[in-house]
Amino acid sequence: MQALRSGDARERARSIQVAQDALDAAKAVALSELQISRDHELDGASTLNAWVRNELRLNAGQAAVLARNVTALDELPRVAEVAAAGRISAAHVRVFVDGLAHVGVGKMREFEDVFVEVALAHDPGELFETVKHLKDVVQPEELDDAWEKGMDKEDFQVDAVPDGWHVNGFLNTTTGAKLKQVLDSVSAPRDAEDTRTGSQRRVQGLDDLLTSILGSGLPSDKGVKPHLSVFVDAETLQAAAHHVQQTTEQPAHVSDLMPQVEPATLAGHGAIGPNLLMYFACVSDFTAFLVKANGDAQAQILNAGRECYQPNQLQRRSVIARQNGVCASPRCHHTHLEIHHVVWWSLGGTTDLDLLIGLCSRCHHLLHRGRLHIAGNAADGFTFTTRTGRPLKRRRRTDYHRAA
Template identity: 50%
Template sequence: MSTATTIDAMRTAAHALRGGETREALRAVQAAQDALDVAKAHLLGKLEETRDYELDGASSVTNWARRELRLEPAQTRTAVRCAKTMRDLPEVAEAAVAGSVRMEHLNLFAYGLKHIGHEVIRESTNWLLRVAKTCEPSKLRAVMKELRHAVYPDSLDEAWIRGMDREDLKISPVPDGWHINGFLNQATGAKLKTVLDSLSKPSSIEDVRTPPQRRVQALDELLTNVLNNGLPSDKGIRPHLLVNVDVETLHNALTNQPDNSGKPAELVGFGPIGNQLLNYLGCTGDITPILTSGKDLPQAKILNVGRDHRLATPRQRKAIVARQHGRCAAPGCTNTHLEIHHTTWWSHGGRTDLDELAGYCSRCHHLIHRGLLDAAPAHQQDTLLAA
């Protein structure tokens, strides 16, 4: 590889920086940067071929570049891949050295060699180079993908099937909030993007929210609408965001007083939350006083229905969900969709009272009725859940 072009580009950039006009200096600096990137890729490729990195005690070129050049492994791998591409495609190498194409273009030619094939790319080099010399890398990327689809027409359906196999979505609580990780197939991802793009558009010229803020607020708006209107009720209870908190903690939060109760509120499904978030949720949500146990208390008579009704009432379901923090009553089970079970079976004379009802997920409820799991009395639920 000739170094004359690289040296000339550096001299031009140095001259422009010393006293050139701003636009001229930017063009010269970019040309020098492109020339240096190509030269660095060539040298890293040569270093890998000669294995001279071993002279400095490195086990690979990526390890050497990380230690000596502070390059990320991905950067080094890209550079080495581009060096190999220049060896395989002399016309592309000549254009890169001349400054007509840059590293991003070289990387796309490397993609073509790997995913389309050496023979097709060599036959198409001339017209692909015309695209690379006149367009930004994103245009060449689109052209490469179109070429791949033309050569391998079944690849689109194969990619869709691979995407279906990779489908996953995980939402995990972390100290600062929730971590979302996963992969959506082409159709589902397009639907989500369409909805978020529509809801996250700037509301006016005065909307100063950043794009991330607008996307998150759009998702929040979507979920709020679904919770309010879009989900079916379950035995009279529509799914909602639930917070369990005792009276003293709630009063302190809503009145901005210090909380010394030692009993933080719990956002069901997440865990303890601070008073500022509790204050916000209390301001925007409904507050429902709930009695969770105590058949001898006068208030319990309002909720307890005895033998008059077999199924738990909506108010009883709310009380049981709150008492169990939204989790299944079976030891070790963390499922949250609960079915209400009589701990003393209705057919054995059980009563539809708070102290004789417990919430179990569908699987554990089935195990109880198959005789494989014992249902604990309601007054033991807190102990079991804590264990």
């Protein structure tokens, strides 16, 4: 103990931390042996968690963390080795526990050496992001599951309270990204002498934006979409298109899984799944870039292709007129429409007027989430079915020509 009270304070702090990490690992190893032998029952504890609470005098949360860390040290020998040497912390070990639970033992063992090197050089947060990236690569469908769950619980309320307005809610991935893009733009510091806090700038920026909108009239659809940036390589786009085609058009006959490729990235949000990527591909313009990766944060752009455009204004107006300005989906009466390629543009579909259909944002999302399917063309009529194949009311050709 005397050695811990003398000498360079920096070295003492480092030595204490190494000793603490090593003790945490040693405690986890001892608990692992206790769990195997079940000797905790000798003290009247039916579970290891209960023994930890009773004998080590830890609360339930701390006991649960220790018990989970036992799993990581049992399954990952390299992690156990560096943890026992005090080279990584208990917080690092907890990240490995999460990886085992959400990525799987096989993949965590496959990349164990890589993850250990990250843990040795970086804090637990950086290790978590590395493990999460692997999860996004091997389980892209979970990204779409998260998007779908967000769509199902979205809500937004602005309620008057005595001292102002209370804003509350939850936004799906796309809407939230649009809002953040706008707020980031309008709340940027004006100059080096702008001393307002971030919250003050955001509120003032929103106030300026609303004042501008009200001063020039309420917003209307001018054919200009909010600008969001999605970055995806050609291999991912092709794999995502194939994966979505298999899972949405033939949900009962899916035999192949999406290959392991880098997920697409929505700027300001993070990785997105193949279904959401295909939705963006459907409603957005995009430009192809030839890129040389340098291993740095920025890549070298070698060439930029021409921008790929969606249906022109005349085609858009023709589709809207053909449908009397109403969503084509049966029993839907929304009038703010997005233009969809029945044969998906990302799967080789052409921008042919008879193969374009107008859907409201909600129905369009349902389609890209595999809950709604559309076949046919405007000349012969479109057929709508649910994800289980149950047909919905078919729209006849005459329905699209009443406006004429």
